[in-house]
Structure formats: C-alpha cells, structure tokens
Amino acid sequence: xxxLLTKNNQSKRFKNFNKKSNGFTLVxxxxxxxxxxxxxxxxxxxxxxxxNNQASINDESNIQSDMxxxxxxxxxxxxxxxxxxxxxxxxxTSDKFFLVETDYxxxxxxxxxxxxxxxxxxxxxxxxxxxxxIHLFDETAGVDQAITSSNTDxxxxxxxxxxxxxxxxxxxxxLVKVAPKSDSTNFVYIQKSISLNTEF
Amino acid sequence: MKKxxxxxxxxNKSAFTLMEIVLILMMASIGLVAILSLALKSVNVNNIKKxxxxxxxxxDEGLEVMTNIRDTNLIIGNYYNDWDNxxxxxxxxxxxxxxxxxxxxxxxxxxxxxxNLWQNEAGFYSHSSTSSSTASIYNRMITVNSYSASxxxxxxxxxxGQGNDYDFKLETxxxxxxxx
Numbered sequence: 001x002x003x004l005l006t007k008n009n010q011s012k013r014f015k016n017f018n019k020k021s022n023g024f025t026l027v028x029x030x031x032x033x034x035x036x037x038x039x040x041x042x043x044x045x046x047x048x049x050x051x052n053n054q055a056s057i058n059d060e061s062n063i064q065s066d067m068x069x070x071x072x073x074x075x076x077x078x079x080x081x082x083x084x085x086x087x088x089x090x091x092x093t094s095d096k097f098f099l100v101e102t103d104y105x106x107x108x109x110x111x112x113x114x115x116x117x118x119x120x121x122x123x124x125x126x127x128x129x130x131x132x133x134i135h136l137f138d139e140t141a142g143v144d145q146a147i148t149s150s151n152t153d154x155x156x157x158x159x160x161x162x163x164x165x166x167x168x169x170x171x172x173x174x175l176v177k178v179a180p181k182s183d184s185t186n187f188v189y190i191q192k193s194i195s196l197n198t199e200f
Numbered sequence: 201m202k203k204x205x206x207x208x209x210x211x212n213k214s215a216f217t218l219m220e221i222v223l224i225l226m227m228a229s230i231g232l233v234a235i236l237s238l239a240l241k242s243v244n245v246n247n248i249k250k251x252x253x254x255x256x257x258x259x260d261e262g263l264e265v266m267t268n269i270r271d272t273n274l275i276i277g278n279y280y281n282d283w284d285n286x287x288x289x290x291x292x293x294x295x296x297x298x299x300x301x302x303x304x305x306x307x308x309x310x311x312x313x314x315x316n317l318w319q320n321e322a323g324f325y326s327h328s329s330t331s332s333s334t335a336s337i338y339n340r341m342i343t344v345n346s347y348s349a350s351x352x353x354x355x356x357x358x359x360x361g362q363g364n365d366y367d368f369k370l371e372t373x374x375x376x377x378x379x380x
Contacts, residue, residue, distance in 0.1 A: 042232050049239045056246055064253060158322050162304065168272040171265075173301040175324050188250055191325050193261045193301045195268040 059180030062151040063188065067178065070134055070147055071192050077121065077136075078172050078194045081114040089113065089120035089139075097163040097170045097196065108132075109157040112172070125157045131181050132157075153181045170196045244362055255338060255357040255368040258317065258325060262342050262355030263372050265299050269306060270374045280376040281346045284308060290348070297342040300326040312341040312358055337361065350375045 024032075086094030091113055093099075099122075104111035109125035109132070119140035125132055132154030133146040148154060156177035163170040172194050179187035266283070273280050279290035283297060283306035297306035298315040301324075309315055317325040317340055318333040325336060337359040345352045350373050357368045 039228065039232070042236070046235055046239045049243065053239070053242050053246055057249075060246070060249060060253070156323065158324065160301065160324060162301065168304065169268050169275065171268050171301060171304065173261075173324065175322065177323055189254055189319070189323055189325075190257050191254075191261060192257050193264045193268075195264060195271060 055182070056180070056186070059151070059182065059186070062149065063178055063180060066148045066152040067176065067190055070176070071174070073136060073147055074123065074174060074192075075194050077116060077123075078114065079197045080116055081170075081196055082116065082118075084115050088118045089115045091120070098159075098161040098172060100159045100161055102158075108155065110159045112159040112161070123157075123159075125154050134176075151181055153179050153184055155179055155184060155187055172196075248361060248366060251337070251359055251361050251366065252368060255359060255366070258338055258340055259355045259357045259368050259370040261301070261325075262299065262340050262357075263353060263370055265301060265304065266306070266342060266344070266353050266355075267372075267374060268304060269299070272304070274376075274378050277378075280374070280378060281344075281351050283344060283346075291344070291346045292348075294343065294345050297344060298327050298340065299342060300328075302326040302328055306342065306344075309341060312339050312356065315339045315341045348376070 081097050084092035084094050084096055086092070089099075091099050092115060097114060099113040101111040101113075103109070104124055107126070111122060111124035113120060113122035115121075119138055121136070121138040121140075121143075123134060123136055125134045127133075128146075129150075131150055131152075132148075133150075134148045134154055134157060135144055136147050137144045154176060156175070158175040160173040160175075161170070162168075162172075173191065174194070175189065175191045177187050177189055179185070269283055269285075270280050272278075273282050273285075278285075278288055281291050282288060283291055283295070283299075285305045296309050296311065298309045299306040300317075303326075307327075315327065316329075317327060317336045317338045318329040319325055319336050320328075320330065320333045325338065329335070339358045341356050341358075343354040343356065352371065352373050354369060354371045359366055
C-alpha cells in the first residue's frame with residue numbers, strides 16, 4: 001500500500017516536472033556558446049604564448065651553453081698562445097701573437113690564427129645547412145672540429161686583437177652575434193676579452 | 201504529501217537578471233586578465249634574461265680589461281694599481297672608472313650615467329663613439345678600492361629595458377704580484 005502510494009506519487013511528480021520545465025531557447029544557447037568560444041579563444045592564446053615562451057627559454061639556454069663552451073675553449077687556447085717565430089705558423093708575422101682575417105673567404109665570419117705549442121691553430125666559422133657553426137682548427141694535427149651545436153645559429157663572428165703594443169699584455173676580443181636556429185631575428189650579441197698568460 | 205510537490209518551487213524560479221550576468225562576466229574577465237598578465241610577465245622575464253646574458257659577459261670583460269692593465273703595469277715595472285696610467289703613481293682609495301678593450305687604460309668618471317657603451321658597425325661594445333657607432337642600452341662602470349697590496353674591483357652593468365633599470369655586478373680582487 002505504501003509502495004503503491006509512493007509510486008503513484010512519483011509518477012505524478014515527474015509528470016508535473018516535465019510539463020512545467022522549459023528547454024533553453026535558441027538565443028540562450030547562442031549566447032552561451034559564443035561566450036564559451038570567447039573564453040576558449042582567450043585560454044588558447046595564453047596556452048600558445050606559454051608554449052612559445054617555453055620554446056624561447058629552451059633556445060636561450062641552448063645558446064648559453066654553446067657560447068660558454070666556445071668561450072671556455074677559446075680562453076684555454078688564447079691564454080696559452082705563444083709569440084710567433086714566423087716559422088711554425090708562417091702566416092703570422094714574427095713577434096706577433098695573432099693573425100685575424102676579416103670576413104674570411106668572403107663570409108660574414110672572421111678567422112683568427114695563433115701559435116700554440118709550435119702548432120698553427122685558431123677559430124673560424126662556416127654556414128652548413130643554413131646554420132652558422134664555429135670551428136676550432138689545428139693545421140699541424142689536421143684537426144677541424146665544429147664546437148657549436150646545430151641548435152645555435154652563429155650569424156656573425158669577429159675578432160679584435162691588440163698585440164702591437166710596445167709594452168703591455170696582448171688581448172683578444174671576441175664578438176659573436178648568435179640566434180636560435182628557429183628564429184634568426186631573435187639574436188643576441190656576446191662580447192668577451194681574453195688576455196694572454198704569456199709575458200710580453 | 202505537500203512537501204513532495206516541487207511545482208511551487210518551480211514557479212518561484214526566474215531567469216538570471218541583467219545584474220547577475222554582468223557580475224558573472226566581470227568576474228570571469230578579471231580572472232582572464234589576471235592569467236593574461238601572468239603570461240605577459242613571463243614573456244618580459246624572458247626578455248630581461250636575454251639582456252642579462254649580454255650584460256654578464258660585458259661585466260666580465262670589464263674585469264678582464266682591468267686585469268690586463270694590472271699585468272701591463274707589472275711588466276713595465278709600474279705600480280700595479282696605476283689604473284689610469286697617469287704620472288706613474290699608485291692610486292689609493294675608491295675611484296670610479298670606465299675602460300674597454302680599445303683604450304686599455306682606465307679613465308676616471310663621475311657616475312654611471314657617463315659610462316655608456318657604444319656599438320661600432322661590426323657590433324663591438326666600447327666607450328668610444330663615432331659617427332658610425334650606435335649607443336647601446338648598456339652602461340659599464342668600474343669601481344676600484346685600491347690598497348698597497350691588493351685592490352677590490354667591481355664591474356657594474358646597468359641597462360634600461362621595458363622602462364625599468366637593471367643591474368648586473370661582478371667583483372674580484374686584483375693583487376700586486378710584483379716581488380719587490
């Protein structure tokens with residue numbers, strides 16, 4: 001009896017409910033969908049700007065580690081440079097430390113040559129597959145090795161040396177214009193000076 | 201049985217008022233603006249980091265040039281701390297200088313606003329300005345506190361980006377390595 005009563009009552013409830021409630025109108029649905037679209041578009045923009053930012057942070061740290069590696073090798077080599085005797089590395093004038101060839105072979109990049117442990121070595125850069133790479137070479141040992149990764153695009157490499165001083169410590173200044181390989185307009189200039197350990 | 205009847209409740213329910221919708225929209229837009237400004241800030245931070253990268257190496261170069269001056273002084277038998285190479289005299293106390301790879305001599309300066317670094321056409325940063333060079337955003341001032349046996353040297357880079365001033369500073373101690 002109680003069961004019947006409840007059942008009866010429930011069916012009445014649902015009947016009433018269905019009868020009284022209205023569906024959404026077309027205008028309501030249109031408004032809510034367009035609001036949702038605006039919100040999703042906004043979120044989408046944020047999402048992509050965060051992703052882009054993440055990518056550029058990644059590029060930046062690639063450049064940083066590449067450049068730090070290059071400067072470490074450059075420091076080790078340039079600090080240990082000997083005065084040229086004009087024989088071991090005949091391109092360098094005797095009593096000088098460096099030879100800088102500006103825009104070597106018509107490229108954007110300078111080439112620096114110095115004597116180290118009686119051998120002719122130095123740095124230059126080339127473009128391979130559209131990406132600029134810095135190379136370390138040692139003519140005597142026949143070594144020519146790219147020392148920057150393919151994530152980093154070297155756009156410009158310049159050297160300035162000061163070994164004409166009658167008195168004073170020779171110094172080499174390196175300037176690199178470098179960008180991530182994905183975006184060459186997002187470049188940064190890095191300049192570093194290295195003094196020699198050798199006494200004049 | 202009355203309390204199971206929900207038709208009464210149904211009748212009382214009305215649509216949202218204009219005020220309610222405006223309020224909801226306002227709250228939603230405040231939330232969105234907050235999130236957007238956060239994203240914008242992180243883009244700015246990235247820009248600052250890029251300038252900082254160049255500043256780091258420029259500050260390091262300041263110390264390297266001062267070391268070079270110290271070494272030259274030692275080689276020619278000058279006082280190790282004759283930074284400006286004037287009168288072959290030792291300097292003492294706190295002095296403000298600017299110097300670069302080009303001059304290899306420290307020049308006294310009054311404050312950091314006079315120490316703008318210029319980029320020549322090849323891109324090299326130095327204090328010499330010519331018609332073909334452009335002013336960079338960086339200033340570099342060297343602060344030296346000289347004593348007879350050692351000097352503390354501080355290389356300060358200051359630049360302006362997005363309307364704010366940023367500083368990067370490196371310090372070292374240069375010793376008198378002559379044996380006299």
